[in-house]
Amino acid sequence: MTMISQKQSMVSEADSARAGWRREDWTQVIERFIPGIVFVTLWWIAIRFNPSLSFYLSTPGDVATFLGESVSDSEFWRNVSSTMQATFISFFIGSVLGIAAGISVSLSPRVEAAIEPYASALNSLPRIALAPVFIAFLGLGTAGKVAVGVSLVFFVLYYNCRAGVKSVDPDWSMLARTLNFSKRKTFFSLLLPVTWPSIFSGLRLAFTYALLGVVSSEIVAARAGMGQLIMLYSAQFRMDAVYGTLIWMGVISGGVYWIAGRVEKRIMSWK
Amino acid sequence: MRAVEKEVSPDTEKACSVVLEDVSVSFSGNPGTKVLDNISLQIREGEFVALVGKSGCGKTTILNLLAGLIEPKQGNIRIHGKEAAEGREHIGYMFARDCLFPWRRAQKNVEMPLEAKGVPAEERRARARRELKRVGLGNFADYYPKSLSHGMRQRVAIARTWVLDPDILLMDEPFAALDAQTRLTLERDFLKQWAERASTVIFVTHDLPEAIALADRVIVLGKGKIIYDDKMPFGWPRDPETVLADPRFGKVFAEIRDLLG
Structure with missing residues (x-):
């Protein structure tokens, strides 16, 4: 009995993986971009407030x-x-x-x-x-x-x-x-x-x-x-x-x- | 306690699958203390023998001697009436841990002993599949060990041991790592398979009830010597669970437990 149920649970896991991207997956992708966006924004702000920094930091643009x-x-x-x-x-x-x-x-x-x-x-x-x-x-x-x-x-x-x-x-x-x-x-x-x-x-x-x-x-x-x-x-x-x-x-x-x-x-x- | 027969006539030796004569073993680091001290023992063809004793009493040492993993310091070992090295051909050894190779699927794990013997691929596959079916894992041949439960992994290990059709099976606490329920199921299945195959089984355990419930004959080792050796009165076929409820079980159990101290 336990063997059969274990096998079924494995099959259903495989099914859900095939079903495609769900909302959580998209949220995960977006979350991954956040640190990068924050970094570029801080970079941009620093130069905005002190333009002479662009000599060392260049600019995102x-x-x-x-x-x-x-x-x-x-x-x-x-x-x-x-x-x-x-x-x-x-x-x-x-x-x-x-x-x-x-x-x-x-x-x-x-x-x-x-x-x-x-x-x-x-x-x-x-x-x-x-x-x-x-x-x-x-x-x-x-x-x-x-x-x-x-x-x-x-x-x-x-x-x-x-x-x-x-x-x-x-x-x-x-x-x-x-x-x-x-x-x-x-x-x-x-x-x-x-x-x-x-x-x-x-x-x-x-x-x-x-x-x-x-x-x-x-x-x-x-x-x-x-x-x-x-x-x-x-x-x-x-x-x-x-x-x-x-x-x-x-x-x-x-x-x-x-x-x-x-x-x-x-x-x-x-x- | 039944006297251990000392004399081995050529006739009885033929019917014996394993004979130990005055075997002593001591470990290289400490030659003074003997792990096995002048042990003599005969095990008949098809007998199911349990070796019991406290840890360090030399139970596993006997299995390792028979498997050829260690050599005796003195004494003589004969398997099927031949020198141990020759007679060892068809021995199966099973451990407490399943020892499955995690990078091989169940089927490939069972095929392994056949690969070492050079059995052709086609036959290997057929035999491994048959053994997996016999342990109830016919549908799990393509699973990696990580996806199998503890009990299932041990079943694969049993299939891997049976696949060589061993005439002597050495088992070192094969069910010790399992939970009570799984253990009982595996013990039952094992007895069923053993009844079909007529192999000699030498089974090491420190679980006394298990030894009494499964074996034909229980041998107790203490300080490197045999301190008890007797047949169990339960007969075949039997169920390990009903043996525990048998009134004779209590008597045998008490007797051996007192010896173990």
């Missing part, structure tokens, strides 16, 4: 104009694509290396003992300090930025992976032993599925870190990129352009973060 014009500004998008290209490359390389290192270290305590001290020392280093070194070796193009990005992304995945492997429930390992799982089977059917959620949340964070690494490196020195744009615009005191560029950055990396979240929800539907 000017920033909006910049954003509008930037859409069709090919020079602007050349810089954006330079940054994004480097970000994706460092995201990819750093993730692959970090996951590989994290898992292999977790599988062998001896490798862990050998590598761990160096890993934690390197990870505590402020990576931006390495940017001049990487740029000196790899130049002002993509390679130098990618190196800084990789140096951040690698450790995010490395440590997330290790935390994931550690979250294997001892009872699950015991079950695997009583079922005579081979090493291979234990890896693919137990270790990897257990580690997946940590890897995924690592990947989500990693994109933000990749962007951080790349933009920092561009600010130190680069031929092109959004970091260079920000340096250039702020040197010229074009604050509307600085804020506009920052907003684009937020939109792009926030968008990727959001999409990753949706994908994660899909893949991790068992959670």
